[in-house]
Amino acid sequence: MKISILKNYLNDSIQQVYKAISSRTTIPILTGIKLDVNHQGVTLTASDTDISIQSFIPVEDDNQTVVQVEQTGSVVLPAKFFVEIIKKLPSQEIVMEVKDHFQTFISSGATEIQMVGLDPEEFPILPAIEGNQTLSIPGDLLKNMIKQTGFSISTHETTPILTGILWNLEDNELKFTATDRHRLATRSAQLNGGDVKFNNVVIAGKTLSELSKIVPDQNTLVDILVSDNQVLFKIENVLFYSRILEGIYPDTSRIIPTSYKTELIIDTKKLSESIDRAYLLSREEKTNIVRLQTLDHGGIEISSSSTELGKVREELDVVDFKGEPLRISFNSKYMLDVLKVVESEQLMIAFTGIMSPIVLKPMDDSNSLYVILPYRTNN
Amino acid sequence: MKISILKNYLNDSIQQVYKAISSRTTIPILTGIKLDVNHQGVTLTASDTDISIQSFIPVEDDNQTVVQVEQTGSVVLPAKFFVEIIKKLPSQEIVMEVKDHFQTFISSGATEIQMVGLDPEEFPILPAIEGNQTLSIPGDLLKNMIKQTGFSISTHETTPILTGILWNLEDNELKFTATDRHRLATRSAQLNGGDVKFNNVVIAGKTLSELSKIVPDQNTLVDILVSDNQVLFKIENVLFYSRILEGIYPDTSRIIPTSYKTELIIDTKKLSESIDRAYLLSREEKTNIVRLQTLDHGGIEISSSSTELGKVREELDVVDFKGEPLRISFNSKYMLDVLKVVESEQLMIAFTGIMSPIVLKPMDDSNSLYVILPYRTNN
Numbered sequence: 103m104k105i106s107i108l109k110n111y112l113n114d115s116i117q118q119v120y121k122a123i124s125s126r127t128t129i130p131i132l133t134g135i136k137l138d139v140n141h142q143g144v145t146l147t148a149s150d151t152d153i154s155i156q157s158f159i160p161v162e163d164d165n166q167t168v169v170q171v172e173q174t175g176s177v178v179l180p181a182k183f184f185v186e187i188i189k190k191l192p193s194q195e196i197v198m199e200v201k202d203h204f205q206t207f208i209s210s211g212a213t214e215i216q217m218v219g220l221d222p223e224e225f226p227i228l229p230a231i232e233g234n235q236t237l238s239i240p241g242d243l244l245k246n247m248i249k250q251t252g253f254s255i256s257t258h259e260t261t262p263i264l265t266g267i268l269w270n271l272e273d274n275e276l277k278f279t280a281t282d283r284h285r286l287a288t289r290s291a292q293l294n295g296g297d298v299k300f301n302n303v304v305i306a307g308k309t310l311s312e313l314s315k316i317v318p319d320q321n322t323l324v325d326i327l328v329s330d331n332q333v334l335f336k337i338e339n340v341l342f343y344s345r346i347l348e349g350i351y352p353d354t355s356r357i358i359p360t361s362y363k364t365e366l367i368i369d370t371k372k373l374s375e376s377i378d379r380a381y382l383l384s385r386e387e388k389t390n391i392v393r394l395q396t397l398d399h400g401g402i403e404i405s406s407s408s409t410e411l412g413k414v415r416e417e418l419d420v421v422d423f424k425g426e427p428l429r430i431s432f433n434s435k436y437m438l439d440v441l442k443v444v445e446s447e448q449l450m451i452a453f454t455g456i457m458s459p460i461v462l463k464p465m466d467d468s469n470s471l472y473v474i475l476p477y478r479t480n481n
Numbered sequence: 482m483k484i485s486i487l488k489n490y491l492n493d494s495i496q497q498v499y500k501a502i503s504s505r506t507t508i509p510i511l512t513g514i515k516l517d518v519n520h521q522g523v524t525l526t527a528s529d530t531d532i533s534i535q536s537f538i539p540v541e542d543d544n545q546t547v548v549q550v551e552q553t554g555s556v557v558l559p560a561k562f563f564v565e566i567i568k569k570l571p572s573q574e575i576v577m578e579v580k581d582h583f584q585t586f587i588s589s590g591a592t593e594i595q596m597v598g599l600d601p602e603e604f605p606i607l608p609a610i611e612g613n614q615t616l617s618i619p620g621d622l623l624k625n626m627i628k629q630t631g632f633s634i635s636t637h638e639t640t641p642i643l644t645g646i647l648w649n650l651e652d653n654e655l656k657f658t659a660t661d662r663h664r665l666a667t668r669s670a671q672l673n674g675g676d677v678k679f680n681n682v683v684i685a686g687k688t689l690s691e692l693s694k695i696v697p698d699q700n701t702l703v704d705i706l707v708s709d710n711q712v713l714f715k716i717e718n719v720l721f722y723s724r725i726l727e728g729i730y731p732d733t734s735r736i737i738p739t740s741y742k743t744e745l746i747i748d749t750k751k752l753s754e755s756i757d758r759a760y761l762l763s764r765e766e767k768t769n770i771v772r773l774q775t776l777d778h779g780g781i782e783i784s785s786s787s788t789e790l791g792k793v794r795e796e797l798d799v800v801d802f803k804g805e806p807l808r809i810s811f812n813s814k815y816m817l818d819v820l821k822v823v824e825s826e827q828l829m830i831a832f833t834g835i836m837s838p839i840v841l842k843p844m845d846d847s848n849s850l851y852v853i854l855p856y857r858t859n860n
Contacts, residue, residue, distance in 0.1 A: 183790050186761050192754065206791075213758060217791040375571065379592060382565045411562050412585075412596040 103139050103175025103200040107159070109191055109210070111168050115146045115157040116185050118340055121312045123181045124150035131224045134178035135185075137198075138222070143169055147228070148181060153309050154228050154343040155316070176222035177204050187215060228343055231334045235298040237271065237326040241317040241337065243291055244324050247278050248310045250289045250443045250470060255307035256282035263349040266304035273299075280307065281354055285436045286459075286473040288354075300328050304347040313342055357459055358473055362452035366402065367422035367465065370449050373404075374441040376418050380406040381434040383414045391477050392434035394451075396427045406434070421448055430456045431477040437462075440472045482518050482554025482579040486538070488570055488589070490547050494525045494536040495564050497719055500691045502560045503529035510603045513557035514564075516577075517601070522548055526607070527560060532688050533607050533722040534695070555601035556583050566594060607722055610713045614677045616650065616705040620696040620716065622670055623703050626657050627689045629668045629822045629849060634686035635661035642728040645683035652678075659686065660733055664815045665838075665852040667733075679707050683726040692721055736838055737852055741831035745781065746801035746844065749828050752783075753820040755797050759785040760813040762793045770856050771813035775806045785813070800827055809835045810856040816841075819851045 119135055127133060127150055136147040143160040161169045177200045188196070192211035199207045204219030248267070256264035261283075268279040277290040317324060317337055325336040328346075335342040380392040384406040395403045400423065405415040430453060441449075446464035453460055462472040498514055506512060506529055515526040522539040540548045556579045567575070571590035578586045583598030627646070635643035640662075647658040656669040696703060696716055704715040707725075714721040759771040763785040774782045779802065784794040809832060820828075825843035832839055841851040 180790050183762060183765055187758060187793070190754070190758050190761065211795075212797065213755075213793070213795040215791065215793050218789060375569070376592075379566060379569050382569065383562060386562055410597060411559050412594065414566070414592070414594050416590075416592040418591065 103137070103177060104172040104198070105139055105144065106170040106172070106195060106197050107144065108166075108168050109188065109194045109196050111159050111163070112144075112196060113188050115144075115159050115339075116188055118157045118316055119146045119148040119155040120181060120185045121315060122148040122150055122153050122155040131178060131220055131226075133181055134220055134225075135181045136176065136178045136222050136225045138176045139169075139171055139174045141171055141174065147225070149226055149228070149343075151226070152306065152345050153312065154226075156228065156341040156343075158339045158341075160339070175200055177206055178220040178222050178225055179206060179217055184217070228341075229329075229332045231327045231329045231332055231343075235296075235327070237276075237293065237296060237298045237328070238323050239276065239291075239293060239326065241322040241324050242319065245314045245317055247276075247289045247291060248314050251278040251280040251287040252307045252311055253439045253443070254280040254282060254285050254287035254472075258282075263304055263347055263351055265308070266306050266347040266351075267310055268351045269303040269305065270301045271299050271303075272301070279351070279354055281352075284433070284475050285439075286354055286357065287440070288471050290469045298328075302351055303328055303333065304349070304351050305333060305344055306347060309344045313344070316340055316342060358471070359452070359454045359459055359461060362425065362454055362461070364396065364425040364428045364453040365422075366396075366420050366424075366451045367448055368402075368418070368420050368451060370441060370444050370447055370464070372418060373449070374438065376404045376416055377434050377437055377441065379416065380404050380414045381438060383408050383411060384434050386411055390433045390435045391431050392437070393429065393431045395429040396423065398427070425453075428453050428456070430460065432460060432474055433477065436474045440474070444470070482516070482556060483551040483577070484518055484523065485549040485551070485574060485576050486523065487545075487547050488567065488573045488575050490538050490542070491523075491575060492567050494523075494538050494718075495567055497536045497695055498525045498527040498534040499560060499564045500694060501527040501529055501532050501534040510557060510599055511605075512560055513599055513604075514560045515555065515557045515601050515604045517555045518548075518550055518553045520550055520553065526604070528605055528607070528722075530605070531685065531724050532691065533605075535607065535720040535722075537718040537720075539718070554579055556585055557599040557601050557604055558585060558596055563596070607720075608708075608711045610706045610708045610711055610722075614675075614706070616655075616672065616675065616677045616707070617702050618655065618670075618672060618705065620701040620703050621698065624693045624696055626655075626668045626670060627693050630657040630659040630666040631686045631690055632818045632822070633659040633661060633664050633666035633851075637661075642683055642726055642730055644687070645685050645726040645730075646689055647730045648682040648684065649680045650678050650682075651680070658730070658733055660731075663812070663854050664818075665733055665736065666819070667850050669848045677707075681730055682707055682712065683728070683730050684712060684723055685726060688723045692723070695719055695721060737850070738831070738833045738838055738840060741804065741833055741840070743775065743804040743807045743832040744801070745775075745799050745803075745830045746827055747781075747797070747799050747830060749820060749823050749826055749843075751797060752828070753817065755783045755795055756813050756816055756820065758795070759783050759793045760817060762787050762790060763813055765790055769812045769814045770810050771816070772808065772810045774808040775802065777806075804832075807832055807835070809839065811839060811853055812856065815853045819853070823849070 138145040145158050147156045196210045206217040206219040208215040270277045274293050275290055279288045327334040331346050333344050384390045384392050387408045392406045401417050401419050403417050407413040440462050444464045446467050448465040450463045460474045464470050517524040524537050526535045575589045585596040585598040587594040649656045653672050658667045706713040710725050712723050763769045763771050766787045771785045780796050780798050782796055786792040819841050823843045825846050827844040829842045839853045843849050
C-alpha cells in the first residue's frame with residue numbers, strides 16, 4: 103500500500119471511526135484502525151465488536167484530488183497515536199507507505215514517522231446486513247429523537263435491555279421509548295413513504311449518542327437498515343454498524359395513566375427555573391426530593407427542605423388548572439431532565455394521585471410524552 | 482442583620498471569596514461564608530486557614546444604591562448552597578434577614594429561602610498584617626509572572642517549600658523562582674519607586690493560581706503587603722490573605738550554567754510543534770523522552786521512539802548555531818511547558834554537555850530564564 107492523501111480528509115475520517123475505539127478493549131487488533139486502499143479510495147474501519155464504524159475517502163471530491171493511489175493494500179495502525187499525530191502533521195500532503203511486516207512509513211513536510219502496523223487479516227469482518235428495506239430519516243430529526251429519550255435509559259447493567267432505546271416502526275410512525283423503571287420517555291415521528299415495519303429493535307443508548315455525534319447538523323438523510331441482530335446507519339460516506347440488544351423490551355403502555363385527576367398547564371421555562379432552585383437544596387440532601395403542591399388561591403408551590411441547610415419555597419402561576427388539589431413529591435433531577443428537552447413554551451403536567459405516575463406532555467406537540475414515578479413520602 | 486442587595490454585586494463577591502472554600506475542610510465553620518453588614522456596606526469572608534479572601538460591597542457604586550441596610554449584623558451561611566442559589570434567584574433585588582439562632586431568610590421575586598446560619602463569632606479572625614511598606618504591581622504583569630513560573634513548582638508534598646514560588650525583591654527588581662528539582666523557571670520584573678525589599682518569601686503555587694483568577698484582566702494595580710508569615714494582596718474591593726510557606730528555599734543559582742558549549746537560536750512555534758509530535762509518541766511509552774541532535778549539514782533533528790508503536794523523526798532549521806555538535810535527551814513535557822509560556826518568536830537553547838542542565842532563554846526578553854535537566858540515556 104502506498105498513497106498520498108490530504109490531511110483534512112484523513113483527519114475527518116479518523117475522527118469519525120475513532121468513536122468506535124474502546125479504551126478498555128483487551129483484543130490488541132481492536133486498538134487499531136484498519137485502512138483499505140483500492141483505486142476508488144481509502145476505507146477506514148474501527149470496531150469494539152458492539153459498534154463498528156467505516157468511513158470512505160474517495161480519490162476525488164469536489165473536483166479535487168484527495169487521494170493518489172500508487173499501490174493498493176491494507177494495514178491496521180495503532181488508533182490513539184494515529185488519531186493524534188495525523189492532526190498535528192505540518193503539511194496538508196501526507197504520504198503513507200506500508201513496507202515489510204506492516205511497518206508503515208508516514209511523511210509530511212519534514213516529519214517522518216515509522217509506525218508498527220498490524221496484519222489486516224486479523225481484523226474482524228463487519229456483519230453483512232441482509233434486506234433491501236431501507237428506512238430514511240432526516241439527520242436532525244434522528245438526533246432530536248435520541249436526545250429527547252436517551253436521558254431516560256437505565257445505566258445499570260443488571261437489566262441490559264433497559265440500557266437501550268426501543269425502536270418501533272408501524273404505519274410509517276417511528277417511535278422511541280426509553281425507561282429505567284423510575285421514568286419513561288417516548289417520542290414519535292411520522293416518516294415519509296415506504297412500508298418498512300419492525301418492533302422490539304433495541305439499540306444501546308450509549309451507541310445512539312455516539313451516532314448523534316457523527317450525524318451532521320445540516321439536514322442530511324440517514325438511511326437505516328435493520329436485520330435480526332444488527333442495524334446499519336448510512337450517513338454520507340460513513341457506515342455505522344450497531345448490535346441490537348438481545349431480549350424482549352418490557353411493555354410500558356400500562357404504566358402510562360390514561361385519565362387524570364389533576365391537570366396543570368405551566369410555562370416550561372418558569373417551572374424549570376423554579377424546580378432548579380429547589381433541586382439545588384434537595385441535591386445537598388442526596389435525595390433530589392422536591393414537592394409540588396396546588397394552592398387554594400390558584401397557582402402551585404414548589405418546595406424542598408434539608409435539615410442541615412434550610413428550606414426553599416416558591417409560588418408559581420399556572421396557565422390552567424383542572425381537577426382536584428394535590429401535594430406530591432418527586433425526583434427533581436428526573437423532572438429537570440425532561441424540562442431540558444421540552445421545546446414547547448408550555449407543558450401539561452397531569453396526576454392521578456400521589457402514588458401514581460406523573461405525566462408530562464409538551465403543549466402543541468403530540469409526539470412526546472414523559473412519565474415520572476412520584477416518591478412515597480409522608481409529608 | 483437585615484438588608485436589601487443587588488443580585489449581581491452579591492453574586493460577584495460570593496464568586497470571589499468562594500475560591501477560598503476548601504471542599505476537604507473538616508472544620509464546619511469554614512464550609513461557610515461570613516457576612517458582616519455595617520452602614521458602609523457588606524463584607525464577605527471565606528477562609529481555608531491557608532488562604533482567606535474578603536470582598537467588600539459598598540452601599541453605593543456608580544451613583545447606584547447597591548445595598549440598603551435596615552439593620553447591621555453578621556452571620557455565616559453554608560457556602561456551596563449559598564453560591565449556587567444566589568446565582569439562580571429570579572430577581573435583581575434580594576432581601577436578606579437574620580432572625581433567631583442565625584436562621585436567615587432570603588427572598589427574591591416569588592422565591593423564599595430559609596437558610597441554617599452559623600454563629601459568626603466562631604469564624605476565625607483574619608491575620609493583622611503589620612507594616613506600612615506597600616508594593617504595587619500591575620495586575621496583568623503579576624498574572625503573567627505567575628503563569629510563566631508556576632508550572633515548574635513541585636507537586637510533591639514531601640518538600641513543601643518547593644510547592645511554592647519564591648519571591649525576591651531588591652533594588653526594585655521583583656523576581657519569581659520555581660523549581661521541582663528537575664526544572665527551574667525564573668521571571669523578573671522592574672517595578673516603579675518604593676524601597677521595599679524582601680527575600681525568601683515563598684507562596685504556594687496553588688494559592689497564586691487562585692489569586693490569578695481574581696485579578697481582573699484590565700490593568701488594575703495590585704497592592705501587596707508582606708509580613709513575617711503572611712502576605713496580603715489588595716485588588717480593588719478584594720483582600721486576599723495567604724500564608725507564607727515555612728522553611729528556607731534552596732539556592733538555585735548554582736544549577737544555572739553560566740557558559741555554554743553549544744548554543745542554538747530557534748523559532749519558538751516551529752520547535753514547539755516539532756517537540757509536540759515527538760512527545761505524542763514518547764507519552765505512550767510513559768517516559769516523555771525526546772532526543773535533540775545537531776546535524777552535520779546544519780539544523781537539528783528531533784526524534785522519539787517506542788518499541789510498541791514506532792518512531793517519529795524530523796529535521797528543523799535553526800536561526801543560529803554556535804559551538805560543538807550535540808545529542809541530548811530530555812523530558813519533552815517539561816520542554817513543552819516552557820515553550821507554551823514563551824512569548825518571543827525566537828528562543829535560545831544552550832547546552833554545556835549531555836549531563837548538564839539545558840538553558841532556555843526567550844530572545845528579546847532578558848527577564849525570563851528556564852532550565853531543564855537532561856535525561857541520562859545510553860543512546
